[in-house]
Amino acid sequence: MAVYDGVVLLDAAGPMQVLHGSGGYRIRLASVDGRSVRTDIGVPLGVDLALDDVDGPVDTLLTPGYAHPDGDRPGEPYLNLLRDISHRARRVASVCTGALLLAEAGLLDGRRATTHWAACAELASRFPRVAVEPDAIYVRDGPVVTSAGVTAGIDLGLALVEEDHGPDLARAVAKYLVVFLQRPGGQSQFSVRGAVATPRHPALRRLLDSVAAEPAGEHTLASMAARAAVSERHLTRLFRREVGLTPGQYVERIRVEAAQVLLETGAAGVASVARSCGFGSDETMRRAFLQVLGTTPTAYRQRFHTSHAIPFST
Structure with missing residues:
Protein backbone atom coordinates (compact mmCIF):
# COMPACT_ATOMS: atom_id res chain seq x y z
CA MET A 1 0.00 0.00 0.00
CA GLN A 189 -21.24 -4.21 -8.34
CA PHE A 190 -23.29 -7.29 -9.31
CA SER A 191 -20.98 -10.27 -9.28
CA VAL A 192 -22.01 -11.60 -12.69
CA ARG A 193 -21.11 -8.23 -14.27
CA GLY A 194 -17.90 -7.95 -12.28
CA ALA A 195 -16.87 -11.49 -13.17
CA VAL A 196 -17.19 -10.86 -16.91
CA ALA A 197 -13.99 -9.76 -18.59
CA THR A 198 -14.29 -6.41 -20.34
CA PRO A 199 -15.51 -7.23 -23.87
CA ARG A 200 -13.31 -6.10 -26.72
CA HIS A 201 -16.36 -5.19 -28.81
CA PRO A 202 -17.47 -1.66 -27.72
CA ALA A 203 -21.14 -2.25 -28.62
CA LEU A 204 -21.21 -5.39 -26.48
CA ARG A 205 -19.59 -3.50 -23.60
CA ARG A 206 -22.31 -0.85 -23.74
CA LEU A 207 -24.98 -3.54 -23.98
CA LEU A 208 -23.77 -5.35 -20.84
CA ASP A 209 -23.77 -2.07 -18.93
CA SER A 210 -27.29 -1.22 -20.08
CA VAL A 211 -28.65 -4.60 -18.96
CA ALA A 212 -26.96 -4.31 -15.55
CA ALA A 213 -28.25 -0.74 -15.14
CA GLU A 214 -31.87 -1.65 -15.97
CA PRO A 215 -32.61 -5.35 -15.34
CA ALA A 216 -36.33 -4.87 -15.97
CA GLY A 217 -35.81 -3.31 -19.40
CA GLU A 218 -36.62 -4.94 -22.72
CA HIS A 219 -33.69 -7.25 -23.30
CA THR A 220 -34.93 -9.71 -25.88
CA LEU A 221 -32.40 -11.06 -28.34
CA ALA A 222 -33.98 -8.99 -31.11
CA SER A 223 -33.97 -5.73 -29.13
CA MET A 224 -30.40 -6.19 -27.92
CA ALA A 225 -29.19 -7.01 -31.42
CA ALA A 226 -30.88 -3.86 -32.71
CA ARG A 227 -29.24 -1.73 -30.01
CA ALA A 228 -25.85 -3.24 -30.81
CA ALA A 229 -26.46 -2.83 -34.57
CA VAL A 230 -25.55 -6.47 -35.29
CA SER A 231 -27.52 -9.52 -36.32
CA GLU A 232 -29.04 -11.79 -33.68
CA ARG A 233 -26.73 -14.60 -34.76
CA HIS A 234 -23.64 -12.40 -34.53
CA LEU A 235 -24.70 -11.07 -31.10
CA THR A 236 -25.08 -14.63 -29.82
CA ARG A 237 -21.59 -15.45 -31.10
CA LEU A 238 -20.18 -12.34 -29.41
CA PHE A 239 -21.79 -13.26 -26.08
CA ARG A 240 -20.51 -16.83 -26.21
CA ARG A 241 -17.01 -15.77 -27.19
CA GLU A 242 -16.53 -12.78 -24.88
CA VAL A 243 -18.96 -13.40 -21.99
CA GLY A 244 -19.19 -17.19 -21.92
CA LEU A 245 -22.99 -17.07 -21.74
CA THR A 246 -25.85 -16.75 -24.19
CA PRO A 247 -27.62 -13.37 -24.23
CA GLY A 248 -30.61 -14.94 -22.48
CA GLN A 249 -28.46 -16.48 -19.75
CA TYR A 250 -26.72 -13.18 -19.06
CA VAL A 251 -30.01 -11.28 -18.79
CA GLU A 252 -31.48 -13.98 -16.54
CA ARG A 253 -28.52 -13.88 -14.16
CA ILE A 254 -28.55 -10.10 -13.95
CA ARG A 255 -32.27 -10.21 -13.12
CA VAL A 256 -31.77 -12.94 -10.53
CA GLU A 257 -29.09 -10.87 -8.80
CA ALA A 258 -31.27 -7.76 -8.85
CA ALA A 259 -34.06 -9.83 -7.29
CA GLN A 260 -31.65 -11.16 -4.64
CA VAL A 261 -30.93 -7.61 -3.46
CA LEU A 262 -34.65 -6.78 -3.20
CA LEU A 263 -35.45 -10.03 -1.41
CA GLU A 264 -32.58 -9.52 1.04
CA THR A 265 -33.30 -5.91 1.91
CA GLY A 266 -36.90 -5.06 1.01
CA ALA A 267 -40.42 -5.93 2.13
CA ALA A 268 -42.05 -6.20 -1.31
CA GLY A 269 -43.83 -9.44 -2.13
CA VAL A 270 -42.29 -12.03 -4.42
CA ALA A 271 -44.69 -11.17 -7.26
CA SER A 272 -43.79 -7.48 -6.97
CA VAL A 273 -40.06 -8.26 -6.96
CA ALA A 274 -40.54 -10.42 -10.05
CA ARG A 275 -42.19 -7.56 -11.94
CA SER A 276 -39.60 -5.03 -10.74
CA CYS A 277 -36.74 -7.17 -12.05
CA GLY A 278 -38.23 -7.96 -15.44
CA PHE A 279 -39.43 -11.54 -14.90
CA GLY A 280 -43.08 -10.77 -15.60
CA SER A 281 -44.42 -13.34 -13.16
CA ASP A 282 -43.38 -14.94 -9.91
CA GLU A 283 -43.42 -18.37 -11.55
CA THR A 284 -40.92 -17.23 -14.17
CA MET A 285 -38.69 -15.86 -11.41
CA ARG A 286 -39.11 -19.09 -9.43
CA ARG A 287 -37.85 -21.14 -12.39
CA ALA A 288 -34.92 -18.76 -12.89
CA PHE A 289 -33.93 -18.97 -9.21
CA LEU A 290 -34.05 -22.76 -9.32
CA GLN A 291 -31.92 -22.75 -12.47
CA VAL A 292 -29.32 -20.23 -11.27
CA LEU A 293 -29.30 -20.65 -7.47
CA GLY A 294 -30.89 -24.04 -6.88
CA THR A 295 -33.51 -22.56 -4.52
CA THR A 296 -36.80 -20.67 -4.70
CA PRO A 297 -37.22 -16.91 -4.13
CA THR A 298 -39.26 -17.57 -0.97
CA ALA A 299 -36.63 -19.91 0.47
CA TYR A 300 -33.89 -17.44 -0.46
CA ARG A 301 -35.66 -14.60 1.37
CA GLN A 302 -36.24 -16.72 4.47
CA ARG A 303 -32.55 -17.50 4.60
CA PHE A 304 -30.98 -14.14 3.73
CA HIS A 305 -33.48 -11.39 4.48
CA THR A 306 -32.21 -8.82 6.98
CA SER A 307 -34.64 -6.65 8.91
CA HIS A 308 -33.65 -3.02 9.34
CA ALA A 309 -36.03 -2.64 12.29
CA ILE A 310 -33.48 -3.62 14.94
CA PRO A 311 -34.13 -1.75 18.21
CA PHE A 312 -31.27 -0.30 20.22
CA SER A 313 -30.67 -1.91 23.60
CA THR A 314 -31.42 0.36 26.55
Whole structure:
Protein backbone atom coordinates (compact mmCIF):
# COMPACT_ATOMS: atom_id res chain seq x y z
CA MET A 1 0.00 0.00 0.00
CA ALA A 2 1.51 3.28 -1.16
CA VAL A 3 0.77 5.87 1.54
CA TYR A 4 1.59 9.58 1.94
CA ASP A 5 0.92 12.58 4.18
CA GLY A 6 -2.79 13.37 4.00
CA VAL A 7 -3.95 9.83 3.17
CA VAL A 8 -7.50 9.14 4.40
CA LEU A 9 -7.18 6.84 7.41
CA LEU A 10 -10.19 4.66 6.58
CA ASP A 11 -9.13 4.38 2.93
CA ALA A 12 -6.03 2.61 4.21
CA ALA A 13 -7.45 0.81 7.24
CA GLY A 14 -10.58 -0.62 5.57
CA PRO A 15 -8.99 -2.80 2.89
CA MET A 16 -6.06 -3.65 5.17
CA GLN A 17 -8.45 -5.02 7.79
CA VAL A 18 -10.19 -7.15 5.16
CA LEU A 19 -6.98 -8.50 3.64
CA HIS A 20 -5.45 -9.17 7.04
CA GLY A 21 -8.63 -10.89 8.20
CA SER A 22 -8.51 -13.29 5.26
CA GLY A 23 -5.07 -14.57 6.27
CA GLY A 24 -4.08 -14.74 2.63
CA TYR A 25 -1.77 -11.73 2.27
CA ARG A 26 1.41 -10.13 3.57
CA ILE A 27 0.74 -6.41 3.73
CA ARG A 28 3.48 -3.80 3.55
CA LEU A 29 3.07 -0.03 3.72
CA ALA A 30 5.50 2.15 1.81
CA SER A 31 6.00 5.92 1.58
CA VAL A 32 8.26 7.99 -0.64
CA ASP A 33 10.99 8.36 1.98
CA GLY A 34 10.24 5.32 4.13
CA ARG A 35 9.10 7.46 7.05
CA SER A 36 5.78 7.38 8.88
CA VAL A 37 3.01 9.49 7.37
CA ARG A 38 0.30 11.69 8.84
CA THR A 39 -3.27 10.69 7.94
CA ASP A 40 -6.03 13.15 7.09
CA ILE A 41 -7.22 13.20 10.73
CA GLY A 42 -3.73 13.59 12.16
CA VAL A 43 -3.20 10.00 13.28
CA PRO A 44 0.32 8.85 12.35
CA LEU A 45 0.69 5.71 10.25
CA GLY A 46 3.88 3.68 10.41
CA VAL A 47 5.38 2.26 7.23
CA ASP A 48 7.64 -0.68 6.45
CA LEU A 49 9.87 0.70 3.71
CA ALA A 50 10.41 3.37 1.08
CA LEU A 51 8.63 3.05 -2.25
CA ASP A 52 12.00 3.15 -3.97
CA ASP A 53 13.02 0.04 -2.01
CA VAL A 54 10.10 -2.04 -3.27
CA ASP A 55 11.89 -4.51 -5.51
CA GLY A 56 10.90 -7.54 -7.52
CA PRO A 57 7.36 -8.46 -8.53
CA VAL A 58 4.40 -7.17 -6.52
CA ASP A 59 1.09 -8.97 -6.33
CA THR A 60 -1.14 -5.97 -5.64
CA LEU A 61 -0.29 -2.27 -5.57
CA LEU A 62 -2.95 -0.42 -3.59
CA THR A 63 -3.36 3.37 -3.59
CA PRO A 64 -5.62 4.94 -0.94
CA GLY A 65 -7.10 8.39 -1.43
CA TYR A 66 -6.87 11.91 0.02
CA ALA A 67 -9.65 14.12 1.40
CA HIS A 68 -11.49 15.72 -1.51
CA PRO A 69 -11.24 18.44 -2.67
CA ASP A 70 -8.64 20.26 -0.60
CA GLY A 71 -6.82 17.52 1.28
CA ASP A 72 -3.07 17.04 1.06
CA ARG A 73 -2.03 14.95 -1.89
CA PRO A 74 1.34 13.51 -2.91
CA GLY A 75 3.60 15.15 -5.46
CA GLU A 76 5.44 14.04 -8.57
CA PRO A 77 7.99 11.77 -6.81
CA TYR A 78 5.11 9.65 -5.47
CA LEU A 79 3.47 9.44 -8.90
CA ASN A 80 6.74 8.45 -10.56
CA LEU A 81 7.31 5.66 -8.06
CA LEU A 82 3.69 4.55 -8.37
CA ARG A 83 4.13 4.31 -12.14
CA ASP A 84 7.35 2.35 -11.79
CA ILE A 85 5.98 -0.20 -9.32
CA SER A 86 2.78 -0.66 -11.34
CA HIS A 87 4.81 -2.22 -14.17
CA ARG A 88 5.89 -4.97 -11.76
CA ALA A 89 2.49 -5.51 -10.16
CA ARG A 90 0.03 -8.24 -11.11
CA ARG A 91 -2.80 -5.95 -10.13
CA VAL A 92 -3.26 -2.25 -9.32
CA ALA A 93 -6.09 -0.99 -7.12
CA SER A 94 -7.26 2.29 -5.63
CA VAL A 95 -9.65 3.46 -2.95
CA CYS A 96 -11.67 6.66 -3.26
CA THR A 97 -9.63 9.56 -4.72
CA GLY A 98 -6.69 7.20 -5.13
CA ALA A 99 -8.18 6.79 -8.61
CA LEU A 100 -7.16 10.36 -9.43
CA LEU A 101 -3.61 9.51 -8.42
CA LEU A 102 -3.65 6.47 -10.70
CA ALA A 103 -5.01 8.68 -13.48
CA GLU A 104 -2.29 11.29 -12.92
CA ALA A 105 0.26 8.49 -13.23
CA GLY A 106 -1.33 7.48 -16.56
CA LEU A 107 -2.53 4.13 -15.26
CA LEU A 108 -6.22 4.59 -16.09
CA ASP A 109 -5.92 5.71 -19.72
CA GLY A 110 -8.42 3.82 -21.86
CA ARG A 111 -9.96 2.09 -18.83
CA ARG A 112 -13.22 2.18 -16.92
CA ALA A 113 -12.93 3.47 -13.37
CA THR A 114 -14.79 4.96 -10.44
CA THR A 115 -14.00 7.13 -7.43
CA HIS A 116 -15.79 9.00 -4.63
CA TRP A 117 -19.07 10.41 -5.94
CA ALA A 118 -17.89 13.95 -5.14
CA ALA A 119 -14.78 13.48 -7.30
CA CYS A 120 -16.28 11.70 -10.33
CA ALA A 121 -16.82 14.92 -12.28
CA GLU A 122 -13.22 15.98 -11.65
CA LEU A 123 -11.91 12.59 -12.75
CA ALA A 124 -13.96 12.75 -15.94
CA SER A 125 -13.05 16.33 -16.82
CA ARG A 126 -9.34 16.15 -16.01
CA PHE A 127 -8.81 12.75 -17.59
CA PRO A 128 -11.05 12.39 -20.66
CA ARG A 129 -9.39 9.08 -21.61
CA VAL A 130 -10.89 7.50 -18.48
CA ALA A 131 -14.44 6.11 -18.74
CA VAL A 132 -15.89 7.10 -15.36
CA GLU A 133 -18.70 5.00 -13.84
CA PRO A 134 -20.10 7.21 -11.07
CA ASP A 135 -22.70 4.72 -9.78
CA ALA A 136 -20.33 1.82 -9.18
CA ILE A 137 -19.07 0.65 -5.79
CA TYR A 138 -16.02 -0.74 -7.53
CA VAL A 139 -14.96 -1.27 -11.14
CA ARG A 140 -12.61 -3.93 -12.43
CA ASP A 141 -11.03 -3.29 -15.83
CA GLY A 142 -8.34 -5.84 -16.63
CA PRO A 143 -5.63 -5.72 -13.96
CA VAL A 144 -6.88 -2.40 -12.53
CA VAL A 145 -9.58 -2.13 -9.85
CA THR A 146 -10.91 1.19 -8.58
CA SER A 147 -13.46 1.74 -5.81
CA ALA A 148 -15.79 4.47 -4.65
CA GLY A 149 -15.35 6.57 -1.54
CA VAL A 150 -13.94 5.67 1.87
CA THR A 151 -15.84 2.60 3.15
CA ALA A 152 -15.99 1.24 -0.41
CA GLY A 153 -12.39 0.22 0.25
CA ILE A 154 -13.89 -2.57 2.36
CA ASP A 155 -15.98 -3.68 -0.63
CA LEU A 156 -12.84 -3.55 -2.75
CA GLY A 157 -10.92 -5.66 -0.26
CA LEU A 158 -13.68 -8.27 -0.19
CA ALA A 159 -13.73 -8.34 -4.00
CA LEU A 160 -9.98 -8.98 -4.07
CA VAL A 161 -10.30 -11.77 -1.50
CA GLU A 162 -13.13 -13.36 -3.47
CA GLU A 163 -11.12 -13.12 -6.69
CA ASP A 164 -8.00 -14.64 -5.12
CA HIS A 165 -9.38 -17.11 -2.59
CA GLY A 166 -13.01 -17.72 -3.49
CA PRO A 167 -16.42 -16.55 -2.24
CA ASP A 168 -16.50 -18.71 0.90
CA LEU A 169 -13.51 -16.98 2.47
CA ALA A 170 -14.75 -13.54 1.37
CA ARG A 171 -18.15 -14.29 2.89
CA ALA A 172 -16.55 -15.41 6.16
CA VAL A 173 -14.50 -12.20 6.38
CA ALA A 174 -17.57 -10.07 5.60
CA LYS A 175 -19.57 -11.87 8.27
CA TYR A 176 -16.84 -11.34 10.87
CA LEU A 177 -16.63 -7.63 10.00
CA VAL A 178 -20.45 -7.36 10.02
CA VAL A 179 -20.62 -5.91 6.50
CA PHE A 180 -22.29 -6.89 3.25
CA LEU A 181 -20.31 -9.17 0.99
CA GLN A 182 -21.93 -7.17 -1.81
CA ARG A 183 -23.78 -4.18 -0.44
CA PRO A 184 -27.14 -3.17 -1.94
CA GLY A 185 -26.45 -0.36 -4.39
CA GLY A 186 -25.33 0.43 -7.90
CA GLN A 187 -25.86 -2.30 -10.45
CA SER A 188 -22.20 -2.23 -11.43
CA GLN A 189 -21.24 -4.21 -8.34
CA PHE A 190 -23.29 -7.29 -9.31
CA SER A 191 -20.98 -10.27 -9.28
CA VAL A 192 -22.01 -11.60 -12.69
CA ARG A 193 -21.11 -8.23 -14.27
CA GLY A 194 -17.90 -7.95 -12.28
CA ALA A 195 -16.87 -11.49 -13.17
CA VAL A 196 -17.19 -10.86 -16.91
CA ALA A 197 -13.99 -9.76 -18.59
CA THR A 198 -14.29 -6.41 -20.34
CA PRO A 199 -15.51 -7.23 -23.87
CA ARG A 200 -13.31 -6.10 -26.72
CA HIS A 201 -16.36 -5.19 -28.81
CA PRO A 202 -17.47 -1.66 -27.72
CA ALA A 203 -21.14 -2.25 -28.62
CA LEU A 204 -21.21 -5.39 -26.48
CA ARG A 205 -19.59 -3.50 -23.60
CA ARG A 206 -22.31 -0.85 -23.74
CA LEU A 207 -24.98 -3.54 -23.98
CA LEU A 208 -23.77 -5.35 -20.84
CA ASP A 209 -23.77 -2.07 -18.93
CA SER A 210 -27.29 -1.22 -20.08
CA VAL A 211 -28.65 -4.60 -18.96
CA ALA A 212 -26.96 -4.31 -15.55
CA ALA A 213 -28.25 -0.74 -15.14
CA GLU A 214 -31.87 -1.65 -15.97
CA PRO A 215 -32.61 -5.35 -15.34
CA ALA A 216 -36.33 -4.87 -15.97
CA GLY A 217 -35.81 -3.31 -19.40
CA GLU A 218 -36.62 -4.94 -22.72
CA HIS A 219 -33.69 -7.25 -23.30
CA THR A 220 -34.93 -9.71 -25.88
CA LEU A 221 -32.40 -11.06 -28.34
CA ALA A 222 -33.98 -8.99 -31.11
CA SER A 223 -33.97 -5.73 -29.13
CA MET A 224 -30.40 -6.19 -27.92
CA ALA A 225 -29.19 -7.01 -31.42
CA ALA A 226 -30.88 -3.86 -32.71
CA ARG A 227 -29.24 -1.73 -30.01
CA ALA A 228 -25.85 -3.24 -30.81
CA ALA A 229 -26.46 -2.83 -34.57
CA VAL A 230 -25.55 -6.47 -35.29
CA SER A 231 -27.52 -9.52 -36.32
CA GLU A 232 -29.04 -11.79 -33.68
CA ARG A 233 -26.73 -14.60 -34.76
CA HIS A 234 -23.64 -12.40 -34.53
CA LEU A 235 -24.70 -11.07 -31.10
CA THR A 236 -25.08 -14.63 -29.82
CA ARG A 237 -21.59 -15.45 -31.10
CA LEU A 238 -20.18 -12.34 -29.41
CA PHE A 239 -21.79 -13.26 -26.08
CA ARG A 240 -20.51 -16.83 -26.21
CA ARG A 241 -17.01 -15.77 -27.19
CA GLU A 242 -16.53 -12.78 -24.88
CA VAL A 243 -18.96 -13.40 -21.99
CA GLY A 244 -19.19 -17.19 -21.92
CA LEU A 245 -22.99 -17.07 -21.74
CA THR A 246 -25.85 -16.75 -24.19
CA PRO A 247 -27.62 -13.37 -24.23
CA GLY A 248 -30.61 -14.94 -22.48
CA GLN A 249 -28.46 -16.48 -19.75
CA TYR A 250 -26.72 -13.18 -19.06
CA VAL A 251 -30.01 -11.28 -18.79
CA GLU A 252 -31.48 -13.98 -16.54
CA ARG A 253 -28.52 -13.88 -14.16
CA ILE A 254 -28.55 -10.10 -13.95
CA ARG A 255 -32.27 -10.21 -13.12
CA VAL A 256 -31.77 -12.94 -10.53
CA GLU A 257 -29.09 -10.87 -8.80
CA ALA A 258 -31.27 -7.76 -8.85
CA ALA A 259 -34.06 -9.83 -7.29
CA GLN A 260 -31.65 -11.16 -4.64
CA VAL A 261 -30.93 -7.61 -3.46
CA LEU A 262 -34.65 -6.78 -3.20
CA LEU A 263 -35.45 -10.03 -1.41
CA GLU A 264 -32.58 -9.52 1.04
CA THR A 265 -33.30 -5.91 1.91
CA GLY A 266 -36.90 -5.06 1.01
CA ALA A 267 -40.42 -5.93 2.13
CA ALA A 268 -42.05 -6.20 -1.31
CA GLY A 269 -43.83 -9.44 -2.13
CA VAL A 270 -42.29 -12.03 -4.42
CA ALA A 271 -44.69 -11.17 -7.26
CA SER A 272 -43.79 -7.48 -6.97
CA VAL A 273 -40.06 -8.26 -6.96
CA ALA A 274 -40.54 -10.42 -10.05
CA ARG A 275 -42.19 -7.56 -11.94
CA SER A 276 -39.60 -5.03 -10.74
CA CYS A 277 -36.74 -7.17 -12.05
CA GLY A 278 -38.23 -7.96 -15.44
CA PHE A 279 -39.43 -11.54 -14.90
CA GLY A 280 -43.08 -10.77 -15.60
CA SER A 281 -44.42 -13.34 -13.16
CA ASP A 282 -43.38 -14.94 -9.91
CA GLU A 283 -43.42 -18.37 -11.55
CA THR A 284 -40.92 -17.23 -14.17
CA MET A 285 -38.69 -15.86 -11.41
CA ARG A 286 -39.11 -19.09 -9.43
CA ARG A 287 -37.85 -21.14 -12.39
CA ALA A 288 -34.92 -18.76 -12.89
CA PHE A 289 -33.93 -18.97 -9.21
CA LEU A 290 -34.05 -22.76 -9.32
CA GLN A 291 -31.92 -22.75 -12.47
CA VAL A 292 -29.32 -20.23 -11.27
CA LEU A 293 -29.30 -20.65 -7.47
CA GLY A 294 -30.89 -24.04 -6.88
CA THR A 295 -33.51 -22.56 -4.52
CA THR A 296 -36.80 -20.67 -4.70
CA PRO A 297 -37.22 -16.91 -4.13
CA THR A 298 -39.26 -17.57 -0.97
CA ALA A 299 -36.63 -19.91 0.47
CA TYR A 300 -33.89 -17.44 -0.46
CA ARG A 301 -35.66 -14.60 1.37
CA GLN A 302 -36.24 -16.72 4.47
CA ARG A 303 -32.55 -17.50 4.60
CA PHE A 304 -30.98 -14.14 3.73
CA HIS A 305 -33.48 -11.39 4.48
CA THR A 306 -32.21 -8.82 6.98
CA SER A 307 -34.64 -6.65 8.91
CA HIS A 308 -33.65 -3.02 9.34
CA ALA A 309 -36.03 -2.64 12.29
CA ILE A 310 -33.48 -3.62 14.94
CA PRO A 311 -34.13 -1.75 18.21
CA PHE A 312 -31.27 -0.30 20.22
CA SER A 313 -30.67 -1.91 23.60
CA THR A 314 -31.42 0.36 26.55
